[in-house]
Amino acid sequence: SQKIEQNSEALNIQEGKTATLTCNYTNYSPAYLQWYRQDPGRGPVFLLLIRENEKEKRKERLKVTFDTTLKQSLFHITASQPADSATYLCALPEGKYIFGTGTRLKVLA
Amino acid sequence: DSGVTQTPKHLITATGQRVTLRCSPRSGDLSVYWYQQSLDQGLQFLIQYYNGEERAKGNILERFSAQQFPDLHSELNLSSLELGDSALYFCASSASYSSGEADTQYFGPGTRLTVL
Secondary structure (H helix, E strand, O other): OOOEEEOOOOEEEEOOOOEEEEEEEOOOOOOEEEEEEEOOOOOOEEEEEEEOOOOEEEEOOEEEEEEOOOOEEEEEEOOOOHHHOEEEEEEEEEOEEEEOOOEEEEEEO | OOOOEEEOOEEEEOOOOOEEEEEEOOOOOOEEEEEEEOOOOOOEEEEEEEOOEEEEEOOOOOOEEEEEOOOOOEEEEEOOOOHHHOEEEEEEEEOOOOOOOOOOOEEOOOEEEEEO
């Protein structure tokens, strides 16, 4: 069955820099992939969805890419701010939704 | 505010007990999903209902059961509770029938269950 791999180590970056988070999957390429943000003790919040025929999707300071050859999606936050500090999850459909364990991002002021 | 409500917010109970978690989906959403998130664990899908019918099942324990009522609210029943059942339980809703339709899931604030 499909597995999602996200870097479990926390990512610390300086304010103003670009944060890049990685989501790798193991089997077939899904029809789409989603990114969510989760703050401690709260429910995930949907950020972006990218379809397999889309190379890139943008929303304000967020950018997602989807490379079906590499079986990978990258999530970028440009001009990062301390308020961007959170855990970011990727999710893909396989009958149900499979979520990665997420990468914790900390933006340092 | 996602529009999904969950009650109670916190629940503390003892091993062997039975609890019921409640979820009301966003207005108009027919699908309800239940997830379990333990400390340092990812979201584990438990079960999905669509318009009152079970649609998909994850690694849900036999001690756990769920249902969706005609008014579309859902309840997750956890019985014979064990220490390892302590976790955050999230409900999410979406408009779509299956994950094959690209659709956003809207998550509730969760119920934190502590089993002592």
